[in-house]
Amino acid sequence: MLKVLVPVDGSKNSDRAVAYAIGFIANSKTPVELHVLNVQLPIVSGGVRMFFKREDIEAYYQDSGQEALRAARERLDQAGQAYVQQVRVGSLGETIADYAKEQHCDHIVMGTRGLSAVSGMVLGSVATKVIHLTDVPVILVK
């Protein structure tokens, strides 16, 4: 069985990656387990954490993550595609690569914003980071 990971952030690009993955799985001869992952940046700073309960902060991340996954879920449900969904907190590239390793994923399918050469160099992209960190093949969907 193949395991395919699609990191999703709720953008049009990640939506296209989900659509591509559905087609990819439909054409695959071996059965595929699909994982959709949303990574939330750790935006709750140490100062803010003082004032809230750990469970509330975790629930807040989960809510934001579920919101980002909504379009992907709808598309997958419509296509009748089974999937595992997960929300993690951390820096984007590292968390995606770590998840792929931990879950023994065979492929990563991800959207890319297709940054121009200059902004791509200055800002870097999540896709670039993932390619750099992971050992598995990465399919980029533009």
Place this chain on the structure above:
Amino acid sequence: MFEWGSNPQFWLGLLQIVWIDIILSGDNAVVIALACRRLPSHQQRVAILAGTGAAIALRVTMATVVTLLLEISWLKLIGSVLLLWIAIKLLAPQDEEGGEGASIGNLWQAIRTIVIADFVMSLDNVIGIAAAAKGSVLLLTLGLMISIPLIVFSSTVILRFMGRYPWIVTLGGALLGYIAGEMAVTDRAVTGWIAEHAPVLHIAGPALGIVFVVVAGKLLAARAARPA
């Protein structure tokens, strides 16, 4: 004192203030989102309005108080130490500690949490603005005016952007270090001595501030990265 428009010092000061506002105002959005999570939507609006109003009032009051205090001997030195601490805290990796706050079940608790959290967090912002304004009432007012829409319309977009592009925060930390150094050497208690014995400190102070903050931030990050 600064003049409108023609003075590059003025624009530089304004740029510094905008940057400080951006990196030190974003937390407000998360505080409100977290405090209001469990409230019904009609109460959420009340909590957001009350919390935002309180945040603005707190900032204006504290900025005035801080500016007045900075005129007193030694207090600029103390302020610059505080600012260095704020800057290092900004660059140091966030610890996962905390999360011991009270549970928020009703409107009153939500507003109270927003106000207390704002008080603590606007202190960073206000000390930064007051230091960068260097006694200019115009810059201080502009700094506050810019930070207010950032609070009112604050969204987690700013924080996500900072999370993706950490250099924005690094540069902000360095800026705070620079301002801290600049403030330390202009304290009334030491200006006379510096002018006579070590005028070089006017350049070296801010530079040392930057180096201190960036090096301390890097060391803390390296220590956190080491597996326990």
